[in-house]
Amino acid sequence: AVDDGWQAVDGFIADRLLPEDSVLAECLERCSAAGLPDIAVSAAQGRFLQMLVALSGARRVLEIGTLGGYSTIHLARGLAPGGQLVTLEAQASFAQVALANFRAAGLADRIELHIGEALTNLPGLTGPFDLTFIDADKPNNCAYVDHALHLSRPGALIVVDNVVREGTVLEPADNDESAIGTRALYAHVFQHARLEATALQTVGGKGWDGMMFLRVKS
Numbered sequence: 206a207v208d209d210g211w212q213a214v215d216g217f218i219a220d221r222l223l224p225e226d227s228v229l230a231e232c233l234e235r236c237s238a239a240g241l242p243d244i245a246v247s248a249a250q251g252r253f254l255q256m257l258v259a260l261s262g263a264r265r266v267l268e269i270g271t272l273g274g275y276s277t278i279h280l281a282r283g284l285a286p287g288g289q290l291v292t293l294e295a296q297a298s299f300a301q302v303a304l305a306n307f308r309a310a311g312l313a314d315r316i317e318l319h320i321g322e323a324l325t326n327l328p329g330l331t332g333p334f335d336l337t338f339i340d341a342d343k344p345n346n347c348a349y350v351d352h353a354l355h356l357s358r359p360g361a362l363i364v365v366d367n368v369v370r371e372g373t374v375l376e377p378a379d380n381d382e383s384a385i386g387t388r389a390l391y392a393h394v395f396q397h398a399r400l401e402a403t404a405l406q407t408v409g410g411k412g413w414d415g416m417m418f419l420r421v422k423s
């Protein structure tokens with residue numbers, strides 16, 4: 206559920222801090238026109254991801270779960286000059302929308318999109334990556350973190366979206382595979398020899414959720 210107040214404050218933040226951006230607006234319009242689900246990150250979260258890429262000086266970014274490329278455009282905009290982004294999407298029809306969005310954003314030369322199951326494509330990727338954003342099917346979260354870790358340089362950042370799920374991570378229902386997979390991630394990363402971990406819960410236009418942050422130790 207999205208509280209009216211959370212929604213209003215997200216609107217306030219976007220109005221006051223995020224300049225109008227025709228590329229991002231057209232990206233969302235193209236996604237909506239193609240019937241994609243409305244599950245991209247928010248504008249404020251997208252800007253945050255862009256800043257994480259820029260602040261970390263990342264030159265190689267990996268994304269698992271492209272949808273229509275809204276988060277991808279933010280991540281790619283944060284890249285250092287000459288940087289590259291690899292993004293993975295299972296649904297070919299979503300990927301076509303994303304490719305159109307990358308072209309319209311003038312970012313097609315920096316983004317490599319792999320269509321297919323992420324777990325099929327991940328073993329063929331060449332690292333190292335400086336930052337990975339994981340935002341795909343949640344039951345595979347532990348496997349995605351393992352692949353990301355394998356592909357990361359020491360000091361890299363791995364961000365995992367939707368790790369609060371309106372509090373359902375506390376006690377997932379038996380049939381809630383996304384909450385079960387997300388809850389498993391906490392146990393998986395806790396005291397992992399190569400990961401330093403935290404998570405921040407958020408409220409906003411996307412409801413009550415959060416992101417996990419994993420730093421790959423040297």
Ligand code: SAM
Nearest residue numbers: 245246270272275276294295322323340341342
């Ligand atoms: N990161 C996107 C954004 O914020 O703009 C949103 C991604 S959406 C929440 C999750 C995406 O992961 C969907 O497009 C879905 O098709 C894709 N996905 C789900 N399972 C997948 C899999 N096994 N391999 C690759 N992509 C998958």
